[in-house]
Amino acid sequence: MSRASRRTNSPYSDRAMFARFWRDYLRPHTRMVVLAAILMTIEGSTLGALSYMLKPVFDLVFVAGREDAIVWVGLGIMGLFVLRAVTGVAQKVIMTRVAILTSTKMQDDLLGHVLTLDNAFFQKMPPGTMISRVISDAEQTQGLWQALILGAGRDVISLVSLFVVALLIDPVWTLVAMVGTPLLILPNILLQRYLRRKSARLRDITADRTTRLDEVFHGITPVKLNALEAYQTRRFTKLTGDFVRAQVKTAAGAATLPGLIDIAVGLGFFCVLVYGGQDIIDGEKTVGDFMSFFSAMTLAFQPLRRLGSLAGTWQRAAASLERVFQLFDTTPTVEAPGATAKRPDLPDTTIRLHDVALSYGDTDVLRGAAFTAEDGSTTALVGPSGAGKSTVFNVLTRLAEPQSGQVTIGGMDIREMEVGGLRSMISVVTQDAILFDETIRENILLGRTDVSDEALQAALDAAFVTDFLETLPQGLDTPAGPRGSALSGGQRQRVVIARALLRDTPILLLDEATSALDTVVEKKVQKAIHSLSQGRTVLVIAHRLSTITAADRIVVMDAGRVVETGTHDDLLAEAGLYARLHSLQVERK
Ligand code: ADP
Numbered sequence: 001m002s003r004a005s006r007r008t009n010s011p012y013s014d015r016a017m018f019a020r021f022w023r024d025y026l027r028p029h030t031r032m033v034v035l036a037a038i039l040m041t042i043e044g045s046t047l048g049a050l051s052y053m054l055k056p057v058f059d060l061v062f063v064a065g066r067e068d069a070i071v072w073v074g075l076g077i078m079g080l081f082v083l084r085a086v087t088g089v090a091q092k093v094i095m096t097r098v099a100i101l102t103s104t105k106m107q108d109d110l111l112g113h114v115l116t117l118d119n120a121f122f123q124k125m126p127p128g129t130m131i132s133r134v135i136s137d138a139e140q141t142q143g144l145w146q147a148l149i150l151g152a153g154r155d156v157i158s159l160v161s162l163f164v165v166a167l168l169i170d171p172v173w174t175l176v177a178m179v180g181t182p183l184l185i186l187p188n189i190l191l192q193r194y195l196r197r198k199s200a201r202l203r204d205i206t207a208d209r210t211t212r213l214d215e216v217f218h219g220i221t222p223v224k225l226n227a228l229e230a231y232q233t234r235r236f237t238k239l240t241g242d243f244v245r246a247q248v249k250t251a252a253g254a255a256t257l258p259g260l261i262d263i264a265v266g267l268g269f270f271c272v273l274v275y276g277g278q279d280i281i282d283g284e285k286t287v288g289d290f291m292s293f294f295s296a297m298t299l300a301f302q303p304l305r306r307l308g309s310l311a312g313t314w315q316r317a318a319a320s321l322e323r324v325f326q327l328f329d330t331t332p333t334v335e336a337p338g339a340t341a342k343r344p345d346l347p348d349t350t351i352r353l354h355d356v357a358l359s360y361g362d363t364d365v366l367r368g369a370a371f372t373a374e375d376g377s378t379t380a381l382v383g384p385s386g387a388g389k390s391t392v393f394n395v396l397t398r399l400a401e402p403q404s405g406q407v408t409i410g411g412m413d414i415r416e417m418e419v420g421g422l423r424s425m426i427s428v429v430t431q432d433a434i435l436f437d438e439t440i441r442e443n444i445l446l447g448r449t450d451v452s453d454e455a456l457q458a459a460l461d462a463a464f465v466t467d468f469l470e471t472l473p474q475g476l477d478t479p480a481g482p483r484g485s486a487l488s489g490g491q492r493q494r495v496v497i498a499r500a501l502l503r504d505t506p507i508l509l510l511d512e513a514t515s516a517l518d519t520v521v522e523k524k525v526q527k528a529i530h531s532l533s534q535g536r537t538v539l540v541i542a543h544r545l546s547t548i549t550a551a552d553r554i555v556v557m558d559a560g561r562v563v564e565t566g567t568h569d570d571l572l573a574e575a576g577l578y579a580r581l582h583s584l585q586v587e588r589k
Helices: 014-063 067-114 119-124 127-140 142-169 171-177 181-218 220-225 229-281 287-328 389-396 419-423 440-445 453-462 465-469 489-503 519-533 545-550 568-574 577-588
Strands: 351-360 363-373 378-382 404-409 426-429 507-511 537-541 553-558 561-566
Touching: 014 067, 014 287, 067 127, 067 142, 067 287, 127 142, 127 181, 127 287, 142 171, 142 287, 171 229, 181 220, 181 229, 181 287, 220 229, 229 287, 351 389, 363 389, 363 404, 363 537, 363 553, 378 545, 389 507, 389 537, 426 489, 440 453, 440 465, 440 489, 453 465, 453 489, 453 519, 465 489, 489 519, 507 519, 545 577, 553 568, 553 577, 561 568, 561 577, 568 577
Parallel strands: 363 561, 378 537, 378 553, 426 507, 507 537
Antiparallel strands: 351 363, 351 404, 553 561
């Protein structure tokens, strides 16, 4: 996404965002917040009680000399301190808990939602950006809760009471004290906008930095092989400069908001002194009036400053909330797989493509591809690189949506099937078999608990996983490493084949490895694939002559079209593209 489009005006108003944040994340914790507010009131009122307790200390103990009062007055004061400590700790724990619960719930919800989005979305959004959205944007909203609800509540109540005191002493003085306020409205609005912009920019850079790191660590091998260590570090450092600037600007903006209040209060003090001072000199007011008015103003100072910085807290959180809600409102174009992935009831699993056309932007990838892969037989997809073979797999699994044409399985349009149901009929075994950073067992079972030990063992045997398990320190419980990096290519493939055997799906999509494995391993992988293919409808992107000739039918693709179909002998006799590809391959041998 370009920076310009990221900066476009938010579709959400502040009020709508807060209402939504309240509804989805804060409201479930209302009881806890009320409790925290009560604790906070108790904690706050102990200050008043303590000062009140000074009266008996002086009057009863010191002045009246009543020895019996020493103990109970002393105990009373100690009790107040204990009460203050207990309520303070409890309130802090409750608030932290609620803050963490809301932000982690937002993170869980975000991941849950983002995973339902389709592939097109992930091609535009780099993983680093997504990680940054899910982790840091959600965390930005943590402070909001505390600051906004309790801070505002407490400070507003203090301010109102102080305002009443000030009005009672002298309404005119009160007005005079507030003379600076209107002057600050415009700068405040401008400053808030500035802060929102800078916070949004900061979120962008944070995402860019995560993306950079993600790319570097995922590409650690090419980075090392091409001696890119210094280059990559420089690229990151450049972002660091931007990051520091954005951080400092955001902090400066946030600090200036309460700074504006300082100026307003200073102006108020000055005006009251000049105007009120005259009243006292003229004998219209007592010094006591003036002192209590001044102390009300002084007491109002802290809550006012806190309320001033609240605007900053909101602006920073709002910049993140905007992104989070935008993500929540991005909906998948392909419906998300339901929890109950119901396999459709089909007479057979013959796959048919009718005039399928698909393009990415201006690039036509499939241009009316059409072929049939018969139920229970093996169909080989052959063709030059870039012909669209992998795209056919993506269309079949609905990772990509064609612009026109139709794909049917067993006569039913795949768009009429539940996506989860469709995918539950298909196993995909590709050459870049990706494993998760879990044990081999977990990689094969993928969360299934209904697999018996015998069935697991049978799959391990048939996929020749058993062969290399013995050489691993913890056998089946050996971790596969990040993206399966602790296993060799041949081992990874066999793990994926074992996984597919257990899934036992009627359809198998197979992308044959182009990189040669050593002959012994190759034989084993071949045998494993052979046992996996039995009795299934198999579509294989084939590179090896042996696989191609063994297929029941060959579909030759070129530039997004099917140009020839038939058996090996038919196609050789046609003397077309297949014959040319074949002779190239024979020459290479
Ligand atoms: P094959 O498997 O036959 O080598 P593919 O199906 O992988 O071919 O790709 C066909 C064409 O589609 C290629 O030219 C590739 O660059 C293009 N392509 C594939 N995926 C995308 C994508 N997500 N965005 C843009 N172009 C793509």
